[in-house]
Amino acid sequence: MTGVDGAGGNGSPPLVVLERITKRFPGIVANDEVDLELRAGEVHALIGENGAGKSTLMRVLYGIYPHEGGRILVRGQETKIGSPRDAIALGIGMVHQHFVLVDPFTVTENIILGEEGGAVLDVDAAQERVAELAEQYAFRVAPSAVVEDLSVGEEQRVEILKALYRGVEILILDEPTAVLTPGETQDLFENLRKLREAGRTIVFISHKLDEVLQIADRITVLRRGKVVGETRPAETSKAKLAEMMVGRPVLFRLEKPRVEIGEPVLRVESLTGEGKLNGVDLEVRAGEILGIAGVEGNGQRELAESLIGLRKPTVGTISLDGQEIGGRSVGDIRNAGVAYIPEDRHEQGLVLSMTLWENAVLGRQDDAEFSSGLGVLLIRKIKALTARLVKLFDVRTRSIEVTASTLSGGNQQKLILARELETDPKLLIASQPTRGLDVGAIEFVWKQILEQKAAGRAVLLISAELDEIYALSDRIVTLYEGRITGEFAPDAAPEDIGVGMLGGATAEVA
């Protein structure tokens, strides 16, 4: 725990002052007279639900959006920031959620892009400077590595270095940990601490409260475009922050419904495939939630995709209610009673350019209910279904005719849940079901998953968030390098599960 106190800058005048900033989009006040102060050498967390206006506010500061009301003072001087270029000139840099890197270029080439300084490139000198910067702030990334070979975490480091290379003093990070594994998150925090020690200011946009409490010096909470409070980690708690964000108390531990655990629904034996799965044995029973914990990249994705039929296992059997489904097509497996919440809702869940009703029927377009024998879609029925699902799952939208891309992340996930659960599955495979969602939406998704259990369905929960595994599971297994390395009761100590996640717990299978 470093940064117990706001390192340095407390007495000093604020570096940046946002005064009564108002930003309107047609129909929405994204920022409503927001005040914010950033001081030198602090990590300032900006938290709020999706749509609270935190990214918008920072985009105003970074010069992406013009603001209608209020003023911005940088180092005591009122300033107009008309573009990101202006912002960088003032020492303000921002790293977005989506990276903009040139894949075939090296790290250094990416960093100097646009800042080459002269017609003739001096790559060596630049490389040295990049290496120095990386060294100074403990960024683990090789300046000569090619970006397309990097992991997501490394790409993020390149983005941050890019800002630092331009002499940025105030670094805005928009949901930086959304794309990181827990380990990478800790690495990032290490970098941030170094940056803070060097007197730089960091704005940390997030809705992950544990992380905010861990890294921030000050926390500003936004709700629906307004500041609802400012606090410090020492003065608050996760529950208090969540309540400020959502406007009502949020339950982090939901009551698990008491259900009699029934017969095995899913049975997986020595499942092996594509080098990522090395003989997985599993059993999930009716009314049971089996949580699969593990560091990402240890076969979670492959496991989920094999179960739903997107990958063909090379060895092993998968049976559903005693019926072999391994190697069958996705359609067959879905028809047999498996529902799937994919870890990447944009890649595998929704067709973003299609309307809500078109998305709501995806996977069931073959049902006699939704298309005639001649293959003509029964649009009226599909729309009726969608209207019902949208109401039932409280998907916030103006109409079911808009494209799925217009929904917020939480509402997109609700739509997927609604679609998948509507089929009355025997087994639900939920892969990272709350990734990127805010507190309110997480609570909703969790409730829905617990309801599946209450209805006597089997649930296989795959999550990188140990919190989530604990909150929902009846039984926990750890997955490491494509093998099950341990089985734990839901009250097992996190340290023990951590050992399993690193592969060392084979002996203590419960």
Added chain:
Amino acid sequence: MAVESPPVLERPVDVPEARPEWVERFVGQLLALLASLAIAIVLGSVLIVAYGENPLQVYSSIIDGSLGSVDGFGYVLSIATPLIFSALAVCVCFKGGMFNIGVEGQYLVAMVTASWAALELDFLPGPLLVVAILIAAMLGGMAWAAIPGILKVKTGAHEVVTTIMLNLVAVSLLAWAINFPLKFTVRPEGQNVDLRTDLFSQKGLIGDIGQFFGVTPGAHLSWLLFVAIAAAIVVWFLLRRTRLGYEARAVGSSPGSARSGGVLIGSIQLRLFLISGALAGLVGMQQILADKGYLGQAYQTQLGFTGIAVAFLGQNNPIGIIFAAILWGILSRGEVSLQIGSEVPREFIIILQSILILTVVIVYQIAKRRLAARQLQRAGAAGALEDSASPGESAGPRGPESAAAEAFEPADDTGN
């Protein structure tokens, strides 16, 4: 100022609200088309002035030649007919995320199979013979399209590469056919005889409809025009109202989500290629059945490639394609009057067509972004704004391929 919260957030959903969205898209597209047309005309004027001519005069001579007389318009529609087929063929594949550059080769092969049917099946009674020829043409196109389709599904060979190569093969195949198996048995009169097939029997030809509207028979306006319009409606229905079309669009915009939804991507892609090939098969029918009455060496080429441009111009909307083909026809027909009426070289028309495509692409892209932004904002979820779900914003990391696809794909998902 004292807005507590965005009220739109809480509004419940109801289905009938869809109408304005639909109207808005339609009006938006119309405005975009008019705007791009206007920009193209202005840019064209600059060129004309640079050439020392009067733009008004040039444009009016184009209009005169195409829309100024019944004959002129007859020619325009006749030019448009094969282009509608070929643009539809491109559009069908494109909706499934594939680029069929092989329409050119597919219609050449189709002309061969159609000629074979015309010559070999002429024992059939008139109407049946025509139907048989058209079916033979569609089968020929399908067969040629099946090759890249199967190669793509089975081996992953990219359809752009395979179709381009098959185009070249088709040229030779046609040459071989009229040199050997289909070569005339009755030598035509005259000295410099073109290599060609025998004349088809009269009952196998497609009737001229120009005469009913007072269009000169020289325009070769045939009832294939109605077949083309019907085909456009069928394609629209296929894409918008059937399971196949639905799955195709899902595959085209998000293969991963389609696969997770149980869609068999390979099967969809192959079927799209077959449909595309069948449509391509009809491209050459006007020239051999309504115009020439035989398949010769001097057949009209480039219709497949022009179809890509027309599909572009029609923003891959089957109904839009009809109008795009007519617009293309107007410009192409203008070429003739231009040569008579001014000193501007005929290539000017090609330049104008190209400018038009460019402006359409650019203006539509802008219009699409604005529409998307408005949708987003009105969707009430400021969260969606932050969630980087905005299509314009996320263009960066998705790679050039999808960005290019997006440029080609307009906001024509009218849903209704």
